[in-house]
Amino acid sequence: MAVLTAGLALAQPAVAADPIILGNTAPYSGPASAYGTIARAEEAYFKMLNDAGGISGRPIEFLSLDDGYSPPKTVEQTRRLVEQDEVLALFSAVGTAPNIAVQKYLNAKHVPQLLVSSGASRWNDPRHFPWTTSFNPTYETEGRVYAQYILKTKPDAKIAVITPNEDAGRDYLKGFKEGLGPHADQIVGEATYLTADPTIDSQIITFQQSGADVFFAEATPKFAAQALRKAADLGWKPLIILPTVSNSVSAVLEPAGLANAAGVVSGAYLKDPGDPRWADDEGMRAWRAWMNQYQPGANPGDILNVSGYTAAQLMALYLERCKAELTGACLVKQAQSLHDEVLPMLLPGIRLNTNPDDVVPIRQLQMMRFDGKSWALTGDVFGD
Template identity: 45%
Template sequence: MKIIFPLLVVVTCVAGTIAVAGPQYGPGVTDAEIKLGQTVPYSGNGSPIGIPTAGATRALLQKVNQAGGINGRKINLLSLDDALSPPKTVEQTRRLVESDEVLAIVGSLGSAPNAATQKYLNGKKVPQLFIMSGSSRFLAPKEFPWTMPWPVSSERIGEAYGRYVRQVKPNAKVSIIYQNDEYGREGEKGIRKGLGAEADKLIIAERTYDLTDPTLDSQIVSLKASGADVLFHVSISKFAAQGLRKVNELEWEPIQFVDVPSASIAATFRPVGLDKAVGVISATYFKDPQDPRWKDDPAVAEYIATMKTFAPDIDPYDSNALFGYSVGESLVAVLRQCGDDLSRENLMRQATDLKQVPLSLLLPGITLNTTSEDYAPIKQLRLMRFNGTSWDPFGETMTIP
């Protein structure tokens, strides 16, 4: 799939004989457009995440383009399907960089796919900006100065969950099911960190799954047999749904946590049955558009209107859409900071100099903040519990340094 936004022509005038420094353009930039690239799973296991995430990003950019773009330049996003397959990601990324000559790769989804292109993009000094992965390997500015993630890292989220369990159930019998890759291992590492010195004692069973596994049934049966009373799902939506369904079938009643990427009512809970997900805990840094407390919030109202206008086939209440929309807003904020210096170097300079940048859908008090030494835009979150219809936030906003 390839999405191309229309262009807007802008004429720049220089008066008299006064010397005026002209705009600085990197590849993919003209007076009329800013060409960017992206790889997303529109097919395969990752498509329930990829389609709403990318669709919401496109919706936000279309709204901005309709209003005149960034300083008169419209954003031209080329979004290609990689099916969450690293070899395909490499192929599509090379096409975007070498054939389409994009300014940057933005908002690409998945830990393994982004890892497969990280060295290539850094070697070519192409920004790999606001990628959708919670792996801390993308928070290494000294080694990979051209790579910046967007979400709170899986390790930080896992640590928050572990802290909570340690506080409310100090004698818990913990079990973990996690994806057998960097994403899953990072989450498992964070849970251990949050549980603290007693982690080895508290964790009594762990199982992994591969993206090629047809089901998680055997792993969940094994975890129940361990006698655990807490279960962490460090899984993408498809497998989190499978795990939740099997837990219900077994009439097992542990305290359950799902990772932030799977905290989607549409993609995770509806396939299981909303009533069967009551009590599941996750975390957020977003306003919930379904929560009555935000029904009069102008930013939420604008988000819903934008999605209905530019992405009518995507559920605006899908948590993945919130991510995609926010990535689009983050990208627009950085491009605006760039002014007329739209070189790759300045794009990264501005991305690493975000100071309390607000986004429409972030919870009050949570903003984007980066430096040249700290590439994590968001470091705060809040726990929430599913009530059968929507999420109920609880506790204070947590900062995980």
């Protein structure tokens, strides 16, 4: 088992050497702009590494471009990063549909598409896409965990579920229905939405009328917040489940109104900065010191800052292990060779493992409930 620590002690400024150029696309604008926080955190983490001397004396140049969560824009920006900026790899590009739009292109070019910030199952297909690896647990795995939780806590539930009309939503729904098994007929309301839609109010009204007492709101932050607000406005009080991609206190629960979010449950694999149990945790203390120094204006309650920090730590591990053999092929090899790695902001019991046939590093989740102020972990760790 390997343990990677944050390492905030600063050495001399980064030496003048050929930079390691990493590319990224993220939605700094548009309906999914909350996810831009992930890339900002990654940029700040690499700034810390550069201040400490970089990787083997080489600074990291992180080129992150806005794609507005629009696949055509992702294609344009990715081509720029590959053909003009000549990046070594794409790292942690955000979103399912945006990454799908460039997956074949990057694999044909033999440019690594590493630690994709999405849990779609297609990132775990090294046979057809050997240059692609993921970061998040797969949406199918997450969907199955939520179904198991419902069957354990509300076995007679009447369930409503909304998903985006894209691969991510279909993956979540597939895993969710597989987890329900013969109880899938307890779904009494099912709907989709488009990222460009202004609201999902009509779907929430239909769900209330269906008599559902459990609501799986598998939605991006903007729509997840809308769902919580609309349910409260209607006086509809089901058990609401949010996906890991939309359980940020600052990006989802605060815009929805904390009172409206009380009792919501979700899955977790990262330590929540708002959970008092981590007040004296060594990893959390290092994270807060990094936030204070490198992201003084960022929201310390936003779990997306923890996500970006952790993904950047893992990318740095790949770079460090390649050393002098810093090629795209070496990075992919490292991404396929994790064994019981532990990062400081992962929940206890969650370890990273990959192999050439399974390139999903995070395969476990723990359930948590929002008490109106912060998330509180409940139960055991689920998953492989």
